[in-house]
Amino acid sequence: MKKTFCSYHCIIPPDILRNVAQKGSEKQQEWAYKAIEESAQIRGQREVMALLGVASVAVPAGTKRRTIYDAGNKTFLPGKLVRGEGDAKSKDRAVNEAYDGAGKTYDFFLKIYERNSIDDRGMRLDSTVHYDVEYNNAFWNGNQMVYGDGDGQIFNGFTGCLDVIAHELTHGVTQFEAGLVYRNQPGALNESMSDVFGSLVKQYAKKQKADKADWLIGKGLLAKGIKGVALRSMKDPGTAYNDPLIGKDPQPAHMKDFVKTTRDNGGVHINSGIPNKAFYEVAIRIGGNAWEKAGRIWYITLRDRLRTSSQFQDCANLTFAVAKELYGATSTEAKAVQDGWNVVGIKVK
């Protein structure tokens, strides 16, 4: 029996899980998949599924399956089904925004990186809108995307921004690939990956080249009257907002300003400014459409190289290695990656 699989919190032997997942009753299978998923939050779903030999039936690439639920301002998930794939437009704007945004993100990953949905096996894209009352947030709960309406005082509805939707969906991709632990530096890398692809999905939809994009995350999310342009700036971390009610954008743009904190899972939304800035610098140096080369380097790194506990330095080294493999050791692309990380105070090895 493989004992290595459950490294910290899982107590169920993998052989038993595999058997139940394959042969149990529907209820038992559901339980087994839940247990697998929980372990996957530690190990990365890819690794766990492979270890277990669980082969779910893949849906052919290009078969987009979106499901939108309405929580009715309560907190039960997923809520009431309100729009399935191919269904007519809803009267509810949030429903349509969640549907369209998930579609644009799915199309981007398929067309640009040949990725078949979140898990690369055609996973259904589930989203819940109208979560809780005036909920100032959106999150990925391990299975689906969840959006609040915002309170109208600080935040507008969270489905209004394509980069927010793509950000949440990318958390799913990361869960299935690198499985970056959501704490400290690996957590900040997890956050940064979501901002990188969130921004790229928006740039692709707008057909913007790197030097024409705003590199803002959550533009339009701050309610009228709040002093700020967005929630984060990949180009100039720390400058997105400065307001008496919500404070000042705390993101650093350089390792010397790395923030040590226990809040926010060790500052995952704060220190993500450093890898965000590095990506921006790389994309600008390479030029053209950021999703083509810089994006591909980052995507391959996320898919194949990063591990659950990777640090910023690892990410720098790995993106550099991938750039050299893809474009050549002395390529301008590899040099751009080296220089980009240098700007934020990280020397690639």
Place this chain on the structure above:
Amino acid sequence: MIVRHERSGGYAGITVKADVDSDTLSAKQANELKELVEKAFPSDQLQKKKTMPDQFNYEFSIEDAGKTQTYQVNDQTITDEIRALSKWLIATAQKKSR
């Protein structure tokens, strides 16, 4: 009773703090707070689950009769009763600071 509350994380990563001292409240509000706290934390048995991406982390520290108790939950483990307490504290602290 002094209740200190902090909500961190979330998509925006903005920390919201709300500290309320029942001595500074009206009798009605102080009672409300006491009830909300009792309902929110009937025992120390809170579920332990990791925070998923962009979920909020909620921290409470309750100082009463010389004893301090702290509680931590996130959007995976929060109960309706704790949610009600968090909303009440944030709304009350915002009103007082205005």
